[in-house]
Amino acid sequence: MKDxxxxxxxxxxxxxxxxxxxxxxxxxxxYLATHDGNLFTIAPTHAHPxxxxxxxxxxxxxxxxxxxxxRGGLQIVDxxxxxxxxxxxxxxxxxxxxxxxxxxxxxxxxxxxxxxxxNDAIQLERSASDDGDEGGAEGLAKSADKPTVKVKRSFELxxxxxxxVRFEVRSPDEPPLLTLIxx
Numbered sequence: 001m002k003d004x005x006x007x008x009x010x011x012x013x014x015x016x017x018x019x020x021x022x023x024x025x026x027x028x029x030x031y032l033a034t035h036d037g038n039l040f041t042i043a044p045t046h047a048h049p050x051x052x053x054x055x056x057x058x059x060x061x062x063x064x065x066x067x068x069x070x071r072g073g074l075q076i077v078d079x080x081x082x083x084x085x086x087x088x089x090x091x092x093x094x095x096x097x098x099x100x101x102x103x104x105x106x107x108x109x110x111x112x113x114x115x116x117x118x119n120d121a122i123q124l125e126r127s128a129s130d131d132g133d134e135g136g137a138e139g140l141a142k143s144a145d146k147p148t149v150k151v152k153r154s155f156e157l158x159x160x161x162x163x164x165v166r167f168e169v170r171s172p173d174e175p176p177l178l179t180l181i182x183x
Contacts, residue, residue: 012072016044020154020166022101027168033075034085041081048074087160094154097147099166103158 014033021028031047033040048071143149150168157165
């Protein structure tokens with residue numbers, strides 16, 4: 001920083017989700033991973049998720065720093081998309097059944113966007129209906145209102161370019177959704 005202090009890099013966020021394409025409504029399975037101020041999109045077949053904590057890797061010692069750096073490098077090399085995190089104006093919980101490809105938000109405070117032209121910052125909170133979602137295909141099959149469940153499982157990145165990128169998680173309890181919309 002200008003005053004000479006150093007900021008601690010936050011822990012990486014990574015996980016499996018679906019990207020919802022706004023025009024075709026097609027779900028594209030992806031693995032997202034943050035590295036060095038960027039968000040990388042990786043095909044699930046090329047993802048390099050971490051080993052569970054404490055488990056040895058292929059009969060070797062638990063994950064070392066060198067192994068973790070190599071894993072991160074492979075994610076970057078195998079990524080098919082990247083977004084500079086500084087290009088994300090806001091992260092919001094989805095609220096429309098049909099994803100919109102563009103936004104016109106201009107006055108976003110605190111990294112959260114208002115809804116339907118309301119530029120006031122909103123607080124993104126969990127609702128009681130989130131607790132009733134078991135997640136996955138099983139939870140969706142039990143729902144009488146599948147489109148609403150899918151919206152509640154989704155969040156959107158509002159980019160400075162005016163584009164909106166929507167992702168859906170397995171359930172509202174998934175760490176990427178909670179981490180992104182609550183920070």
